């Protein structure tokens with residue numbers, strides 16, 4: 648049965664976070680240079696990737712770890728985290744196929760939405776910068792609890808007036824996205840950005856546009 652709605656994770660699903668970090672790194676390096684004790688951009692990139700954890704740590708902690716790695720003293724991690732939040736979205740890159748897929752779903756009359764963990768300011772800024780057109784956006788900060796908790800998923804379904812069994816979810820995180828969406832009763836698709844050792848109980852997608860054939864065949 649064709650789904651009535653398809654919900655998506657944002658980072659590393661509709662938003663190519665890796666490409667955005669890559670694009671943002673030179674600007675961040677230039678901003679932080681006074682604290683970096685003469686480090687090269689290459690060295691900075693290496694350390695940044697090590698402490699970023701794919702964005703799964705608060706930016707204040709990330710900034711603190713990043714600067715500590717360069718033995719930086721007298722920095723204000725809160726202020727530098729603010730810089731990340733205000734500037735990162737300007738470098739946001741879409742995932743390959745994201746616009747085409749949303750347009751395709753719209754043409755089929757399927758409602759769409761984004762369910763994302765993070766702060767409203769940063770996640771909404773990325774959605775706006777990318778110009779992602781969806782019917783509903785739920786950001787964990789606004790509902791007070793993160794995925795994989797049921798609430799963000801259920802809130803999106805409630806606003807779309809669709810039941811879980813009529814909706815699909817697409818995301819890159821095996822627990823936050825796949826387990827979270829499955830436990831509320833949605834069919835889950837795992838956008839496999841990295842080879843993972845653990846078994847993920849979901850339909851695997853290597854590319855967003857593969858979803859079209861599941862819609863057509865449903």
Ligand SMILES: [Mg+2]
Pocket residue numbers: 656657658659660818819820
């Ligand atoms: Mg993600």
